[in-house]
Amino acid sequence: DKGEFRHYMLKEIYEQPKVIKATMEGRVTDSRVLEQALGTGAADLLANVRHVQIIACGTSYHAGMVARYWIEELAGIACSVEVASEYRYRKHVIQPDTLFLCISQSGETADTLAALRQAKQAGFRAALAICNVPGSSLVRESDLVIMTHAGPEIGVASTKAFTTQLVSLLIFTLALARHNGLSEAREADIVAALRQLPGQIDDALALDGKIAELSKAFMDKNHSLFLGRGAMYPVAMEGALKLKEISYIHAEAYPAGELKHGPLALVDSEMPVVTVAPNNELLEKLKSNLEEVRARGGELFVFADGDAELQEQPGIHVLQIPAVHAITAPIVYTLPLQLLSYHVAVLKGTDVDQPRNLAKSVTVE
Ligand code: F6R
Numbered sequence: 001d002k003g004e005f006r007h008y009m010l011k012e013i014y015e016q017p018k019v020i021k022a023t024m025e026g027r028v029t030d031s032r033v034l035e036q037a038l039g040t041g042a043a044d045l046l047a048n049v050r051h052v053q054i055i056a057c058g059t060s061y062h063a064g065m066v067a068r069y070w071i072e073e074l075a076g077i078a079c080s081v082e083v084a085s086e087y088r089y090r091k092h093v094i095q096p097d098t099l100f101l102c103i104s105q106s107g108e109t110a111d112t113l114a115a116l117r118q119a120k121q122a123g124f125r126a127a128l129a130i131c132n133v134p135g136s137s138l139v140r141e142s143d144l145v146i147m148t149h150a151g152p153e154i155g156v157a158s159t160k161a162f163t164t165q166l167v168s169l170l171i172f173t174l175a176l177a178r179h180n181g182l183s184e185a186r187e188a189d190i191v192a193a194l195r196q197l198p199g200q201i202d203d204a205l206a207l208d209g210k211i212a213e214l215s216k217a218f219m220d221k222n223h224s225l226f227l228g229r230g231a232m233y234p235v236a237m238e239g240a241l242k243l244k245e246i247s248y249i250h251a252e253a254y255p256a257g258e259l260k261h262g263p264l265a266l267v268d269s270e271m272p273v274v275t276v277a278p279n280n281e282l283l284e285k286l287k288s289n290l291e292e293v294r295a296r297g298g299e300l301f302v303f304a305d306g307d308a309e310l311q312e313q314p315g316i317h318v319l320q321i322p323a324v325h326a327i328t329a330p331i332v333y334t335l336p337l338q339l340l341s342y343h344v345a346v347l348k349g350t351d352v353d354q355p356r357n358l359a360k361s362v363t364v365e
Contacts, residue, residue, distance in 0.1 A: 009155035065234035107136025193325035215343035239337030
């Protein structure tokens with residue numbers, strides 16, 4: 001039931017404060033992650049992990065890409081991320097003491113399951129699943145499970161599953177990092193940031209009207225570029241995937257630093273460039289990338305921290321996002337990009353909940 005909403009996708013976007021809260025429930029206190037909530041024996045397992053291999057497809061893969069930044073930064077443990085359909089068809093090396101982490105909303109994605117089954121033959125320390133469907137094949141075949149409590153996701157384009165995957169991945173990262181030198185103070189700081197998420201996402205949802213306004217600029221465009229740096233790069237990838245899936249506008253994501261190495265040649269007034277720019281240490285670098293785009297006549301849409309001191313000017317649209325913790329910023333900045341793709345699709349009159357050629361669950365390869 002869509003209730004007051006015109007589409008399931010919009011309803012699911014608006015459910016995010018609630019389902020993020022549900023996903024944290026019973027797993028974090030005011031200052032700590034409750035490791036036992038990850039399953040019996042989780043502490044012993046995590047204490048011995050030396051490498052994390054993440055496998056997923058589509059949006060779930062983007063969640064894994066964000067997690068890599070967290071795992072290497074907070075736990076200091078090497079992490080590899082790969083799409084399941086590539087991993088399963090190549091000769092791969094599994095490092096000793098690898099935790100094999102599959103991320104899947106449905107838990108039935110054929111390639112992800114095949115990668116897990118193959119890796120089992122090769123041997124790893126344990127398999128952890130991050131999944132939204134209890135009793136799914138992925139859940140049944142994994143040693144540890146963190147269920148995302150997103151509830152049923154009807155819209156083919158994944159929204160609330162993604163942000164609850166991110167919350168689960170951050171909780172997992174903190175549990176892992178605790179065995180690898182993360183201080184109690186830093187853990188408490190990040191847990192506090194997690195607990196602020198529902199409120200911050202409400203604030204991001206309040207930008208809906210402004211985003212609907214911005215979306216008009218995309219209606220007659222055929223191409224777009226999404227830029228981000230650090231953990232915001234996978235957020236840009238996810239924003240681009242949403243736009244192409246439901247509005248059928250070609251959207252490509254690039255790490256902002258790669259701009260000069262090719263994509264800048266594409267930039268002209270017909271190529272809107274979307275950038276996610278929280279106020280982190282990479283902001284100054286990102287600003288000079290924006291100048292490069294501006295100098296070529298590209299129209300910029302910047303989602304930025306108010307402190308970033310980016311001014312609205314001809315050709316640069318700035319949407320201020322309330323200040324957020326650097327670690328949880330990828331979760332909050334996902335929201336405006338979901339809303340942008342939604343509004344562009346509505347303006348174009350596409351089938352938002354059932355985009356052409358796509359299925360919700362890809363159980364065949
Ligand atoms: C994108 C989308 C797909 C899925 C992908 C993996 O909006 O929904 O890219 O993310 O098919 O599906 P799961 O997570 O069920 O394995």
